[in-house]
Amino acid sequence: MRSVVPVKRPERILVRGPNWLGDVIMSTPGLRALRRAYPDARIVAQVPAPLVPLLEGTGDCDEIWPVASRRAGRGVLRREATRVAASGFDLGIVIPESISSALRMRQGRVGRITGFARDPIRRWLLDDVVEAPSEWGRRRWVSRERFVMRLMSAVGADGESDLGLRLCVMPSEEKRLEQSLGRVGLGLAELRRSPPVILAPGASFGPSKCWPVRRYAELADRFARRGRIVMLVGGPGEGARLEAVRAAMRTRPVVFDDVLDLGALKALVRRAGLLVANDAGTRHLAAAFGVPGVIFFGPTSVAKTADNLEPIEILEADHACRPCYRRACPTDHRCLRSISVEHADQAAMRVLDRVGPWWSGAFRRDGAA
Numbered sequence: 001m002r003s004v005v006p007v008k009r010p011e012r013i014l015v016r017g018p019n020w021l022g023d024v025i026m027s028t029p030g031l032r033a034l035r036r037a038y039p040d041a042r043i044v045a046q047v048p049a050p051l052v053p054l055l056e057g058t059g060d061c062d063e064i065w066p067v068a069s070r071r072a073g074r075g076v077l078r079r080e081a082t083r084v085a086a087s088g089f090d091l092g093i094v095i096p097e098s099i100s101s102a103l104r105m106r107q108g109r110v111g112r113i114t115g116f117a118r119d120p121i122r123r124w125l126l127d128d129v130v131e132a133p134s135e136w137g138r139r140r141w142v143s144r145e146r147f148v149m150r151l152m153s154a155v156g157a158d159g160e161s162d163l164g165l166r167l168c169v170m171p172s173e174e175k176r177l178e179q180s181l182g183r184v185g186l187g188l189a190e191l192r193r194s195p196p197v198i199l200a201p202g203a204s205f206g207p208s209k210c211w212p213v214r215r216y217a218e219l220a221d222r223f224a225r226r227g228r229i230v231m232l233v234g235g236p237g238e239g240a241r242l243e244a245v246r247a248a249m250r251t252r253p254v255v256f257d258d259v260l261d262l263g264a265l266k267a268l269v270r271r272a273g274l275l276v277a278n279d280a281g282t283r284h285l286a287a288a289f290g291v292p293g294v295i296f297f298g299p300t301s302v303a304k305t306a307d308n309l310e311p312i313e314i315l316e317a318d319h320a321c322r323p324c325y326r327r328a329c330p331t332d333h334r335c336l337r338s339i340s341v342e343h344a345d346q347a348a349m350r351v352l353d354r355v356g357p358w359w360s361g362a363f364r365r366d367g368a369a
Helices: 021-026 028-037 049-054 074-087 099-107 120-125 144-154 171-183 188-193 213-225 239-248 262-270 281-289 341-355 357-364
Strands: 012-016 042-048 063-067 091-094 113-115 197-200 230-234 254-257 274-278 293-296 312-315
Touching (some): 012 028, 012 074, 012 099, 021 028, 021 281, 042 049, 049 262, 099 113, 099 120, 171 188, 197 281, 213 239, 213 341, 230 239, 230 262, 239 254, 262 281, 274 341, 281 293, 293 341
Parallel strands (some): 012 042, 042 063, 091 113, 197 230, 230 254, 293 312
8 A cells, every 4th residue: 555644744634524424433443543643733524414423522533523415505515615725734534435525625725635536536636545455456345444544544644453433422412311311201320220222223224224123123022021121213214114113012112213313322322231223323333332232234244344343243144135235125135034033132142141141131031120
């Protein structure tokens, strides 16, 4: 890999972060390495506005700016470019591989812009092109943490030995969680005594990532009958799916249908005893806090998220059609329908056994408080 380490140490660094929740979380080791390499530099991260809370409190960035949507209109984009230009950034690191993300750094007159490039137009927009991991002339799948770290290493911020995820929960986020819990008759004290089982049955990527509704419902009932607090959580647009799971259950869960902002969701997941989820954003929150999880992989490959899986049980089934990365399955969704409720229940016990036998024992016992 050709080094593009700046000849002059940068004083003002702009990092254009990823657009997806999980990808932002998996970029945190890279941001930490960048801060270690340039402790005196002003580091600003740009991420979509809803994802700003993910980076708050870590100390790896001096500021976190919301990046305007491409549909925001010319006036908003012009003001964003003016703000970037006024800051006089001498180094820009573009994590997304889109043409637009590199173009907007160019419009902001960032000194040297570094990133990966598949497209010749993007290559032209970058000052320094970092070659993506490859093998036999083809791009090699690596975890997102290592993918981002390759960029950081190229500018002198080597952190391959420290790929751990890091998130922080702010006091204001904990307070908002407490308020939301109060509205359903719970408090933080109950969660400390009996950490909840959280189920996140949706995926903004599309239905192809989602384990079947009725199986989520049956698994949730099993935990509820063992005396666990069961919670269903979802993001924007996932209300119908949460309601379908709730309606199929025989027990009564606590449902947070897009009523928790991202900060409060962070605070909730940190207090969970177990997360059951699809390969979507919430599962990365659990990984960052070391919360045990059972995660269903269907159309996607574990290879792209192969680090930070210590507290996670991956459930997947081998089929010739996967990974396909389709948002909706054109056939019978066999990759996820092959995974039974019993498989998921056993996986939960395995991951909880790794945390500690006393913990998994509490989950097995009917009526445990």
